[in-house]
Amino acid sequence: MRNVWIIFRKELRSYFVSPVAYLLLAMFAVIFGFFFWNILGFMVNRGIESMMHGQMFPMNVNEEVLRPLLSNIGVIGLFLIPMITMRLFAEEKRTGTIELLATSPISDVQVILGKWLAAVALYGGMLLLGAINFLWIFKYSQPDWKPLAIGYLGLLLQAGALLAVGTFISTLTKNQIIAGAVTFAVCLLLWVLEWVSGFETATWARVVSYMSVITHFESFAKGLLDLKDAIFYVTLIFLGLFLTSRSMESLRWRS
Amino acid sequence: MITVTELTKRYARHTAVDRISFEVLKGQIVGFLGPNGAGKTTTMRILTCFLPPTSGAATVAGFDVLQQPMEVKKRIGYLPETPPLYPEMRTAEYLSFVGSLKGLSGAALHTRVEYVCERCGIADVKNKLLGKLSKGYRQRVGLAQAIIHNPEVLILDEPTSGLDPKQINETRELIRSLAGDHTIILSTHILPEVEQTCEQVVIINKGKLVATDSVNNLQNRARGGGSLLIEVASRQGELDSAQVQTRLESVPGVSGALFKTKRKNRLTFEVQSRKNGLIRGDLARAVVEAGWDLNELRSAAMSLEEVFLQLTGDSTAAPQSAEADAVATATGAES
Numbered sequence: 001m002r003n004v005w006i007i008f009r010k011e012l013r014s015y016f017v018s019p020v021a022y023l024l025l026a027m028f029a030v031i032f033g034f035f036f037w038n039i040l041g042f043m044v045n046r047g048i049e050s051m052m053h054g055q056m057f058p059m060n061v062n063e064e065v066l067r068p069l070l071s072n073i074g075v076i077g078l079f080l081i082p083m084i085t086m087r088l089f090a091e092e093k094r095t096g097t098i099e100l101l102a103t104s105p106i107s108d109v110q111v112i113l114g115k116w117l118a119a120v121a122l123y124g125g126m127l128l129l130g131a132i133n134f135l136w137i138f139k140y141s142q143p144d145w146k147p148l149a150i151g152y153l154g155l156l157l158q159a160g161a162l163l164a165v166g167t168f169i170s171t172l173t174k175n176q177i178i179a180g181a182v183t184f185a186v187c188l189l190l191w192v193l194e195w196v197s198g199f200e201t202a203t204w205a206r207v208v209s210y211m212s213v214i215t216h217f218e219s220f221a222k223g224l225l226d227l228k229d230a231i232f233y234v235t236l237i238f239l240g241l242f243l244t245s246r247s248m249e250s251l252r253w254r255s
Numbered sequence: 256m257i258t259v260t261e262l263t264k265r266y267a268r269h270t271a272v273d274r275i276s277f278e279v280l281k282g283q284i285v286g287f288l289g290p291n292g293a294g295k296t297t298t299m300r301i302l303t304c305f306l307p308p309t310s311g312a313a314t315v316a317g318f319d320v321l322q323q324p325m326e327v328k329k330r331i332g333y334l335p336e337t338p339p340l341y342p343e344m345r346t347a348e349y350l351s352f353v354g355s356l357k358g359l360s361g362a363a364l365h366t367r368v369e370y371v372c373e374r375c376g377i378a379d380v381k382n383k384l385l386g387k388l389s390k391g392y393r394q395r396v397g398l399a400q401a402i403i404h405n406p407e408v409l410i411l412d413e414p415t416s417g418l419d420p421k422q423i424n425e426t427r428e429l430i431r432s433l434a435g436d437h438t439i440i441l442s443t444h445i446l447p448e449v450e451q452t453c454e455q456v457v458i459i460n461k462g463k464l465v466a467t468d469s470v471n472n473l474q475n476r477a478r479g480g481g482s483l484l485i486e487v488a489s490r491q492g493e494l495d496s497a498q499v500q501t502r503l504e505s506v507p508g509v510s511g512a513l514f515k516t517k518r519k520n521r522l523t524f525e526v527q528s529r530k531n532g533l534i535r536g537d538l539a540r541a542v543v544e545a546g547w548d549l550n551e552l553r554s555a556a557m558s559l560e561e562v563f564l565q566l567t568g569d570s571t572a573a574p575q576s577a578e579a580d581a582v583a584t585a586t587g588a589e590s
Contacts, residue, residue: 006355010341017343100339100400103303104356105328252306 003106007114008121011088015122020087024080024122025129032130035072039065061143062223070151070221073130074214077123077159078187084122085166086180088115089248094174098251108248112167112241119163120156127155147223154220157233158213162187164240171247187213256281256408256438257302262311264297271297273462274311279455281407284434286453286470287442288563294462295442296336299410302440303333316407329358332406332437336413338397342386346377346396349385350403357404367403375399375429391422398429402437409433411441415448427452446563458566465566473562483528483535486551487542488521494547496522506541508534521550 015021043064050059092098101111131152137143166183173179194212196205209215213236216229257279264272272294279285287295300306302313304324312319318326341349347368354364372378375395380388385396394414401409414430415423430441431452443449449456450470458465466473487499496514499522503512508528515523528534535552542549 002360003356006352010352014341014343095339095342096335096337097339097341099300099305099333099335100353101356102305103328103331103333104353105325105358106356107325 003110004114004117007101007106007111008118011115011118012121015084015118020083021122021125024083025126028076028080028126029129029132031076032073033133035069035076036133039069039072061137061141062147065137066143066148066151067221067223070148070155071217073127074155074158074217075191077155077162078191079184080126081123081159081162081166081187082180082183084119085163085170085183086176087170088119088167089170089244090173090176090179093171093251094176102252108245112244112248116160116164116167116241116244119167120160123159123163124156127152144223150223150225151220153225154217154229154233157220157230157237158217161213161233161236161240162190164237164244165190166240168240168244168247171244171251256283257313257315257440259298259302259313260311262298262301262313263309264294264301264306265309270462272301272308272459275459275462275464276311277457277464277467279438279440281438282434283455284430284439284441284453286449286456287440287459288444288446288449288456289442289459289465290444292461293444293459295459296412298459299333299412299440299442303331303410304328305333329404330407332401332404332409334397334401334409334411334414336416338393338400340385340388340393340396342384344385345382346385346388347372347381349396350399353400354403357406359404367405371399371403374402376425391418391425394418394422394426395429398426402433405436407438409437409439409441411439413443414441415443415445423448458563460566482554483526483538484515484523484551484553485526485538485542485549486521486523488548488550489546490520490548492520494520494522499545499547500524502541502545503538506534506537508537 043059043061046064047059089098092101102108134148138145165186166179169183169186170179172182190211190213192212192214194209194215197209213233216232219226219229259278260276262272262275263270275294275298287298289295297306301308301320302315304320304327307321312321314320315327316330318330320327341352344352350368350371351364354367359367372381375398377392377395377399380392380396385393388396394417398411398414401411411430415426418426427448430439433439441448441452453470455467456470456473457467485503487494496517500512500514503509503524503526509526511527513525513527515525517523526534526538539549539552
């Protein structure tokens with residue numbers, strides 16, 4: 001545990017001594033803010049419209065604002081996750097510092113966990129920054145905070161899964177750009193697998209669609225904690241980290 | 256402290272290390288000598304548990320590198336060929352990171368960081384970014400991280416490569432000063448480095464062990480049984496080589512004189528003696544009394560360089576490289 005903490009601290013620090021963390025935080029905050037403003041504007045418009053028609057539709061902040069917002073934020077994550085994970089191992093391989101880690105009395109699993117948790121922590125920080133927007137909602141209306149918390153948990157799980165995949169891809173190359181590009185492609189694919197269900201209903205299509213990270217987020221966005229979806233993300237996290245450890249092991253046999 | 260038995264590392268297409276066995280005693284400095292690509296780095300990586308061997312065994316401080324890698328890693332300080340530095344870290348911060356990786360914490364960690372900074376002469380760059388350090392400083396920080404946890408064994412892969420002569424001397428000095436407390440293996444392809452720093456030398460070439468001996472023995476071996484090189488000159492007219500040869504062979508104790516080169520009126524001979532160099536006075540007198548000039552008289556010792564080439568050359572089957580040519584001259588000089 002102590003070793004995981006040492007690696008975690010070092011990784012998080014190196015995010016923040018370079019511009020990477022600040023850049024990611026800034027980009028996330030700007031895009032988050034834009035989405036929030038848009039969705040809010042849309043809802044206000046609808047409110048005015050319904051008043052002009054003289055009949056009040058029941059409106060729900062959770063349904064009208066938070067749910068679409070949470071789904072959209074997942075998409076921002078998709079773009080930023082490769083930038084978080086691409087350097088994790090590729091950089092260590094390029095500079096040779098991987099040799100220091102591999103010859104220190106610390107296990108591969110501890111290194112991997114430390115790095116992945118640092119990546120998750122950075123993403124968590126981004127989510128927190130985005131949450132500032134919600135202060136306005138809570139100031140001017142009374143939304144239910146529980147679905148929001150569950151939505152955030154879903155975002156974190158979803159990102160954790162993609163970050164684990166990205167961590168794995170980062171062990172495959174010395175080149176950060178390649179790691180980032182491949183991670184982006186894989187994340188995007190995991191995202192859009194769901195489209196298959198749009199034109200095909202055979203069993204294989206349902207399976208493929210089930211693999212998509214987005215289908216499992218819907219329940220979280222609604223504010224429902226569905227165990228099946230949580231388990232999907234946790235499984236993907238384990239798979240990613242397991243592949244990472246296999247890949248690190250194979251470095252020793254190949255290099 | 257370190258035992259290596261029949262160690263082999265095979266890759267898909269070639270064998271990097273081929274059945275190497277040697278032993279290093281506690282407190283020794285051992286030079287790991289071989290041309291580039293000889294398998295030095297591979298052997299060191301196996302000893303540091305970075306690579307697993309294909310077959311054979313290696314133990315460090317009594318622990319097997321395959322069975323108990325964690326115990327081995329705790330006892331080893333390793334400086335790879337390029338120091339494993341994080342450019343975005345500062346020196347002191349980096350050292351405490353490595354120290355905590357190796358299991359140090361709290362006050363003990365702090366004292367060790369201070370100590371290694373002092374010891375390796377990097378106290379003045381403690382707060383500088385590693386990425387901004389010069390090559391010499393980077394190497395010293397690399398050495399500092401290797402000794403941070405006061406390991407029993409130090410493994411240094413080409414610790415002086417890429418340094419300027421002054422830095423090389425400082426680094427060698429530093430390594431020598433570490434010898435008392437640590438058992439050290441250092442690899443190099445520079446011979447004088449071994450002569451200057453090491454007590455014991457392990458020579459490998461193309462993955463195979465060529466020789467393992469003390470540096471003194473190797474140098475003795477190089478002194479090829481007391482043969483002498485003598486250059487004789489004349490100020491009047493040409494010298495007759497046969498005449499000079501007879502004259503030299505007439506000196507008591509000389510078992511044979513071999514004519515080697517002629518440049519104008521200067522002749523060089525290699526004289527074999529039975530008395531191991533005690534005949535220099537007699538030789539000089541014999542030359543001078545014959546009315547010739549004695550230009551040079553020295554022992555025909557091979558440098559360690561030549562011994563090295565001879566040793567590594569003998570183990571190669573095809574004598575068609577430049578290296579093999581050099582071997583031919585080296586052995587020629589000896590006979």
